[in-house]
Structure formats: C-alpha cells, structure tokens
Amino acid sequence: KVDGLEVLRTIKNDANLKPIPVVMLTSSREERDLAQSYALGANAYVVKPVEFHQFITAVKELGVFWGVINEPPPEGSEPID
Incomplete structure (x- = not known):
C-alpha cells in the first residue's frame, strides 16, 4: 500500500509531473x-471532514478555489528552489 506522501514524492520527482499542483x-x-x-512540494494541505456532506462541500470549495480564485504562476515560470 502506498500512502499520500509517497505519491506526492513520486509526482514531484518526475520532471513531467512536477509542475502539476497537488x-x-x-x-x-x-x-x-x-x-x-x-x-x-504540496501546494495545499486540507484535512477532509469526516461527515460525507461536509466532505462533498469541501471538495466543491477546492474546485472553486483552484478553478476560479487561485492565480497560477505565469506561463514558463520556474519554481525557486
């Protein structure tokens, strides 16, 4: 079984996947x-609610944040290490 931190590590160690927000x-x-x-390299950390309807609301709010509110970096910009 692979945990979320291992998945994150794998994503951020792959040059093709690294730019994807996690x-x-x-x-x-x-x-x-x-x-x-x-x-x-995580871009955000959200503790998911235990109650199902609150979980659905949290996921919807994440979608609004990443799709509407968040300002992505300029095209072609490189992260500062």
Missing part, C-alpha cells in the same frame, strides 16, 4: 504530516 486531502492533523507535505 492538494493533499487527508484525515491527518499531525503537524509532521503537514510539514512533510509542504517540504515535498
């Missing part, structure tokens, strides 16, 4: 997981 949608509130996610 939102960690998790049940973990552990500070260690939060810090490690950002250290590995």
Whole structure:
C-alpha cells in the first residue's frame, strides 16, 4: 500500500509531473504530516471532514478555489528552489 506522501514524492520527482499542483486531502492533523507535505512540494494541505456532506462541500470549495480564485504562476515560470 502506498500512502499520500509517497505519491506526492513520486509526482514531484518526475520532471513531467512536477509542475502539476497537488492538494493533499487527508484525515491527518499531525503537524509532521503537514510539514512533510509542504517540504515535498504540496501546494495545499486540507484535512477532509469526516461527515460525507461536509466532505462533498469541501471538495466543491477546492474546485472553486483552484478553478476560479487561485492565480497560477505565469506561463514558463520556474519554481525557486
């Protein structure tokens, strides 16, 4: 079984996948997981609600944020390491 951090690590180590924004949608509130996610290149970290309808609302709000509110970097810009 592969956990989300391993998937994130794999994505960010692949030159073709690295530019794709990654939102960690998790049940973990552990500070260690939060810090490690950002250290590995996550663009956002969201603790998913336990209740199903709240979960659906959170996913919809994420879609609005990434699709409407968020301003992506300029085309061709490189991340600062």
